[in-house]
Amino acid sequence: MTVQNRKVLIIYASQYGSTGGIADAIKKELGENGTIVETKAIKEVTDLDRYDAVIIGSPIQYDRWIPETREFIATHQEILKKLPVAFFFSCMALSLRSKKSRRQGQIYSDYLLNAFPEVKPLAIGQFAGALDLTRMSIFLRMAFRFIMVITGAKEGDHRDWNAIRTWARDADQRLSFAKGRF
Numbered sequence: 001m002t003v004q005n006r007k008v009l010i011i012y013a014s015q016y017g018s019t020g021g022i023a024d025a026i027k028k029e030l031g032e033n034g035t036i037v038e039t040k041a042i043k044e045v046t047d048l049d050r051y052d053a054v055i056i057g058s059p060i061q062y063d064r065w066i067p068e069t070r071e072f073i074a075t076h077q078e079i080l081k082k083l084p085v086a087f088f089f090s091c092m093a094l095s096l097r098s099k100k101s102r103r104q105g106q107i108y109s110d111y112l113l114n115a116f117p118e119v120k121p122l123a124i125g126q127f128a129g130a131l132d133l134t135r136m137s138i139f140l141r142m143a144f145r146f147i148m149v150i151t152g153a154k155e156g157d158h159r160d161w162n163a164i165r166t167w168a169r170d171a172d173q174r175l176s177f178a179k180g181r182f
C-alpha cells in the first residue's frame, strides 16, 4: 500500500549521464505508483523541507561515492537524519555479476553507511552502470583499458532496467511506510 500525495525528491549526481538515467527510471516507476516525484541534479538542490522522502543517487569513482554526493550528504545531514531516505549508486564493478563484484558493491554501500552513521537509509540500490571510453580524455581512456584487462569489465551500458524498476518499487514501499515515523 502506498501513502498517496507523498512528495519524493530524487537527487542525482552524474558525470556522464548514466546515473541520471537511472534516476529518471526510478521517477517513472514511482510516478506510476501514484507518488508525486521530482528529480533534480545535486547541484540544483537547495532545500529538502518540502519533501516527505528523499532518494539520492551517485556514481562510484575511484572506489568512492563521488565528492559532490558526499559533500551534499554532509551539508544536509541534519535533515537527512529525520527524513525517510534511500540511496542508490552505479558502478562498473557490478557489471561483472560475480561473487567478488557483489562484495565490492557491499563495500561501496558500507562506505557510505560508515561515513554518515547517523543517516539511516531504508534502502540502498546497487546498480551496474555504463561506461563510454570515447567520451573520456586519452589519459583516462588508457587507464580504463588497463583496468578492464585486469578486472574483466567491459565498456558499454550495463544498466539492468528490470532490477532498477524492482528496486524502485521496493524502496517506494519502504519510504511510504516510514512516513510519519521520523
Ligand SMILES: Cc1cc2nc3c(=O)[nH]c(=O)nc-3n(C[C@H](O)[C@H](O)[C@H](O)COP(=O)(O)O)c2cc1C
Residues within 6 Å of the ligand: 013, 014, 015, 016, 017, 018, 019, 020, 059, 060, 061, 062, 063, 064, 090, 091, 092, 093, 094, 128, 129, 130, 131
Ligand atoms: C573516473 C572514473 C572512475 C571510476 N571508478 C570506478 C570504481 O572505482 N569502481 C567502479 O565499480 N566503477 C568505477 N567507475 C565506473 C562508474 O562508476 C560508472 O561508469 C558509472 O555508471 C558512471 O556514472 P555516470 O555516467 O552517471 O557518471 C569509474 C568511472 C570513472 C569515469
